[in-house]
Each structure stands twice: as C-alpha cells, then as structure tokens.
Amino acid sequence: xxxxxxxxxxxxxxxxxxxxxxxxxxxxxxxxxxxxxxxxxxxxxxxxxxxxxxxxxxxxxxxxxxxxxxxxxxxxxxxxxxxxxxxxxxxxxxxxxxxxxxxxxxxxxxxxxxxxxxxxxxxxxxxxxxxxxxxxxxxxxxxxxxxxxxxxxxxxxxxxxxxxxxxxxxx
Numbered sequence: 001x002x003x004x005x006x007x008x009x010x011x012x013x014x015x016x017x018x019x020x021x022x023x024x025x026x027x028x029x030x031x032x033x034x035x036x037x038x039x040x041x042x043x044x045x046x047x048x049x050x051x052x053x054x055x056x057x058x059x060x061x062x063x064x065x066x067x068x069x070x071x072x073x074x075x076x077x078x079x080x081x082x083x084x085x086x087x088x089x090x091x092x093x094x095x096x097x098x099x100x101x102x103x104x105x106x107x108x109x110x111x112x113x114x115x116x117x118x119x120x121x122x123x124x125x126x127x128x129x130x131x132x133x134x135x136x137x138x139x140x141x142x143x144x145x146x147x148x149x150x151x152x153x154x155x156x157x158x159x160x161x162x163x164x165x166x167x168x169x170x171x
Contacts, residue, residue, distance in 0.1 A: 001022075001023065001024040001025070001026060002016065002022065002024070002025050002026045002029065003026060004026050004028050005026060005028040005029055005031060005032055006028045006031060008032075009031065009032065009033065009034065010034050011032050011034065011035060012034055012035060012036045012037065012057070013035075013036060013037040013039075014029070014032070014035055014037060014038055014039065015037065015039040016039065016040050016043055017039050017040070017041040017042060017043070018041070018042045018043070019040075019043050020042065020043065020044050020045060021045060022040075022043045022045055022046055023045045023046065023047065024046075024048075025040075025046060025048070025049055025050070027050050029049075029050060029053070030050040030052065030053045030054070030073070032055060033054060033055055033056055033057070034055075034056075034057050035055045035057065035058055036057050036058060036059045036060070036081075037059065037060045038055075038058060038060060038061045038062065038063075039060065039062045040062065040063045040066055041062050041063070041064050041065050041066075041086070042064070042065035042066070043063075043065070043066050044065060044066060044067050044068065045068060046063075046066045046068060046069050047068045047069065047070070048069070048070075048071065049063075049069070049071070049072060049073050050073050051071075051073060051074065052073050052074040052075075052076050053073045053074075053075060053076065054075075054076040054077040054079070055075075055077075055079060056077060056078050056079060056081075057081060058075075058079055058081060058082055059081050059082060059083050059084065060082075060083070060084040060086075061082060061084070061085050061086070062084065062085075062086040063086065063087060063090055064086040064087065064088040064089050064090065064110060064112075065088070065089040065090075066089070066090050067089055067090065067091060068091060069090045069091055069092060070090075070091045070092060070093070071092060071096075072087065072090075072092055072095065072096060073096065074096045074097070074098045075096065075098040075099070075101070075102075076098065079101070079102075080101070080102075080104075080105055081105060082102045082105055082106065083105055083106060083107040083108065084106075084107060084108040084109075085099065085102065085106060085108070085109050085110070086108070086109075086110040087110065087111055088110045088111065088112035088113050089112065089113050090113070095111075
C-alpha cells in the first residue's frame, strides 16, 4: 500500500512507475490538491483508486499498464490543466464522464486497449456533441491502430496544439 499522504499536502510529483507489487492506494491521495504528476505506470497489481479526486494543478494522469485497474476516479473541481491522460493497458471500459471537460487542455490521450473496433472516439464524451464531426474541435489528431499481444483493435490517439494538414487522419 502507498503511504498516507496527509502529511505532505504540497506534493507535486507522485511516481510509483513499475511498482508491480503495489496493490492498494491510500485514500489520502485524493487530498493532494497541488499534485501535477500522477504516474502509476505499470503498477500491474493495483485494482482500484479513490472514486474521485480534486487536483487543480494535475497535468499528467498515467495509469497505463495497470492491467487490473477497472475504473479511474471522477475528476472534480477546477482541473483545467490536464494535458496527458494515459489509460492504455488497463481494464477500464469507459473513462469517467468528467473527462469530457478536458477536450481543450488534453495534448496526449492514450486509450490503447480500450477502444475496440466500431467504437467512435466521440462516444467517450471527449468532444462536444453539437459538433458536426467528432474530431472537429481538435486542431490535429493522429490515430495508430496496433495489433499483436493486446489484440487487433487497439488505438493510440495524440492531439496536437498546432495544426498541420499532414497530421489529419479521419476515422
């Protein structure tokens, strides 16, 4: 289990990358309002996280490779700095509804292993429903289909802040 974080409220970077024996996350992690980096990449034994977090300064949320993780927290409050959300290689079926608020701040979104064939990116609530095309609000997007050990219908999505016609790819 991770330590109790109540004594360090100003923590900005939390990196447990590769801690394969880490099973539980102390609920006090949700109290780290100044956290900028949440990196639990390849913590394969983690099964759950707090149901909601309120981290105004969070920029990176990376739980990729946490293969037993089925749900990520709802992001509450003024969290408009999140630029990287990586859920690849998790058991997450749907990102929380609060992810929709990050469509303008996200620079990198990795859903490899979550999106299956015939599932539209817009169905994850990342783009405004009023848009005539689900990718219209983005300046550029690149989608990489992959295959191999993880299965034939995996996707990597990257969003750029600067437009380049060569980067456009429509699903």
